[in-house]
Amino acid sequence: MSQVLPDGSQQPPLLQLLEWIANPFGYMERSAQRYGDPFTAELRQSNPLVFFSHPQAIQAIFTAAPDTFDAGRANGLIRPLVGDNSLLLLDGDRHAFQRHLMMPPFHGERMRSYGEIICQIAEQVASKWIPGQPFRARDAMQEITLQVILHAVFGLADGDRYQQLKPLLASLLNLTGSRLGSSLLFLDVLQKDWGSWSPWGRFKKRHQEMTTLLSAEIAERRAQVDPTATDILTLLIAARDEQGQGMSDEELRDELITLLAAGHETTATTLAWAFYWIHKLPAVQEKLLQELASLGDNPSPMEISRLPYLNAVCSETLRIYPVTPIVSPRILKVPIEIMGYLFEPETMLAPCIYLTHQREDIYPEPQQFKPERFLERQFSPYEYLPFGGGNRRCIGFALALFEMKLVLATVLSRYQLALVDKRPVQPVRRGVTIAPQGGVQMVITSKR
Numbered sequence: 001m002s003q004v005l006p007d008g009s010q011q012p013p014l015l016q017l018l019e020w021i022a023n024p025f026g027y028m029e030r031s032a033q034r035y036g037d038p039f040t041a042e043l044r045q046s047n048p049l050v051f052f053s054h055p056q057a058i059q060a061i062f063t064a065a066p067d068t069f070d071a072g073r074a075n076g077l078i079r080p081l082v083g084d085n086s087l088l089l090l091d092g093d094r095h096a097f098q099r100h101l102m103m104p105p106f107h108g109e110r111m112r113s114y115g116e117i118i119c120q121i122a123e124q125v126a127s128k129w130i131p132g133q134p135f136r137a138r139d140a141m142q143e144i145t146l147q148v149i150l151h152a153v154f155g156l157a158d159g160d161r162y163q164q165l166k167p168l169l170a171s172l173l174n175l176t177g178s179r180l181g182s183s184l185l186f187l188d189v190l191q192k193d194w195g196s197w198s199p200w201g202r203f204k205k206r207h208q209e210m211t212t213l214l215s216a217e218i219a220e221r222r223a224q225v226d227p228t229a230t231d232i233l234t235l236l237i238a239a240r241d242e243q244g245q246g247m248s249d250e251e252l253r254d255e256l257i258t259l260l261a262a263g264h265e266t267t268a269t270t271l272a273w274a275f276y277w278i279h280k281l282p283a284v285q286e287k288l289l290q291e292l293a294s295l296g297d298n299p300s301p302m303e304i305s306r307l308p309y310l311n312a313v314c315s316e317t318l319r320i321y322p323v324t325p326i327v328s329p330r331i332l333k334v335p336i337e338i339m340g341y342l343f344e345p346e347t348m349l350a351p352c353i354y355l356t357h358q359r360e361d362i363y364p365e366p367q368q369f370k371p372e373r374f375l376e377r378q379f380s381p382y383e384y385l386p387f388g389g390g391n392r393r394c395i396g397f398a399l400a401l402f403e404m405k406l407v408l409a410t411v412l413s414r415y416q417l418a419l420v421d422k423r424p425v426q427p428v429r430r431g432v433t434i435a436p437q438g439g440v441q442m443v444i445t446s447k448r
C-alpha cells in the first residue's frame with residue numbers, strides 16, 4: 001500500500017517546479033493557504049517533498065538520530081558548482097567526519113580573530129562610495145563578504161592568485177544568480193555545453209579556471225606548510241582521521257569552493273536586506289545609531305557583537321526574508337511518524353524556514369519588520385531557524401552573524417545613507433537563495 005502523503009497541488013510537477021523557481025515565497029504561501037501544514041510538493045526530478053512549518057514537526061526532524069535521514073543526496077542541484085566531495089553533498093560517516101574537521105575555524109577564538117580585518121575591509125570598500133552616486137548595496141556587500149571569506153579560507157588579502165580568484169568566483173555565482181540563470185541549476189536539460197556563448201558553456205569554462213587556480217594554491221600550500229598559519233586551508237591540509245588519513249586534493253578543492261560559495265553570497269544578501277530595513281524604517285535606524293554611539297569611539301569588535309538591538313536587527317532581518325527558503329531537504333532512510341502521518345523511506349522532508357518565520361502564532365504581524373520581538377522573548381531553535389538545524393546546521397552561522405554586525409556598525413557609524421527608491425523591495429530568487437530584487441539601490445548623503 002502506498003503511503004498517504006499530506007495534500008498538495010495537483011498541477012503537473014514541471015509546472016510546480018517552474019513556479020518554485022520563479023516565485024518560491026508565493027508558491028509556499030499559496031500551498032500553505034490551500035493545503036495547510038504540512039503540504040506536499042511534487043517538483044520534477046525528485047521524490048515528493050513535504051513542507052513543514054509547525055515547530056513540533058521541525059523539532060522531530062532536527063532531533064532525530066543522524067542516521068534517520070540523508071540530506072547531502074538531496075542537494076545534487078549544486079553539484080556542478082561545489083563538486084562531489086562538498087560537505088553539502090556528503091552523508092553518513094563521511095559527512096560527520098568532514099564536518100568535524102571544518103567546524104573549529106568558524107567558532108570561538110579563531111572566528112573572533114577575523115574581527116579587525118572584517119572592520120578594515122568594510123571601511124575600505126565603503127570609502128570608495130562617492131556621495132550622491134547610487135550603488136547597489138548587494139554588490140557592495142558581496143565585495144566585502146567575498147574579501148572576508150577569501151581571507152578566512154586562504155589567509156589571503158592580496159596577491160596574484162587572490163586577484164584572479166575574486167572576480168572569477170563572483171562571475172561564477174552571478175551566472176547562476178539571475179532568475180534565468182537559476183533555471184540552469186534546476187533544469188538539467190539546460191546543462192548543455194554549446195561553447196562559450198551558451199550559459200552552461202560559460203559556467204563550465206569559469207568553473208574549470210577556478211578549479212585550476214584552487215589546485216595550484218593547494219599544491220603550493222602542501223609543498224610549504226606554515227606551522228603558524230591559522231587559515232582554513234592550512235588547517236584542512238593538516239587535518240587527519242583516526243587512521244592518519246588526510247584529505248585528498250579533490251576533497252580539499254571541493255570544500256574550498258563550498259566555503260567560498262556558501263560563505264559569502266548568503267551573508268551579502270542578508271546584509272543588503274539589513275541596510276534596506278534600517279533605511280526604510282527611521283525609528284529602527286535612530287535606535288540603532290543611538291546604541292552604536294553609546295560605545296564611544298573605536299569600540300572593539302567584541303563590544304559591537306554584544307549590542308542587543310544590533311543583534312535584534314540582524315535576527316529580524318534573517319526572520320522576515322530568510323536567504324534560503326527551506327533547509328536542505330532530509331531524505332528518509334527509515335519510516336518516521338510526524339504530525340499523524342507515517343512517512344516511508346525515500347520521502348523528502350523539508351522544514352520550511354520562511355513559513356515557520358511567518359507564523360502569526362509565533363510572530364504576530366509577521367510581515368512587519370520589528371526587531372523588538374527578539375528583545376521581548378527568546379525563540380526556540382524550532383521556531384527560529386535561519387541557519388537550519390540538527391546535524392546539518394550551518395557551520396558558518398557564528399561567523400555570518402559576527403560579520404553582519406561588524407559591517408553594519410562600521411558603515412553606519414561613518415556614513416549617512418539613504419534608499420534611492422522609496423518603493424518596497426521584493427524578494428526574488430537568486431540561484432538557490434532568495435535576494436532583494438534590484439539589489440537595494442542606496443546613496444551616501446553625508447559622512448558622519
Ligand code: HEM
Nearest residue numbers: 262263266267270327328387388389392393394395396400
Ligand atoms: C547569513 C548567512 C548564512 C545563512 C542564512 C546560511 C544558511 C544556511 C542553511 C539554511 C543551511 C542548511 C542547514 C540545514 O540543512 O539544516 C546552511 C548550511 C551550510 N552553510 Fe550556511 N548560511 C550562512 C552563512 C554561511 C557561512 C558564512 C558559511 C561558511 C563560511 C556557511 C557554510 C555552510 C555549510 C558548509 C553548510 C552545510 C552544512 C552541512 O551540510 O553539514 N554558511 N547554511
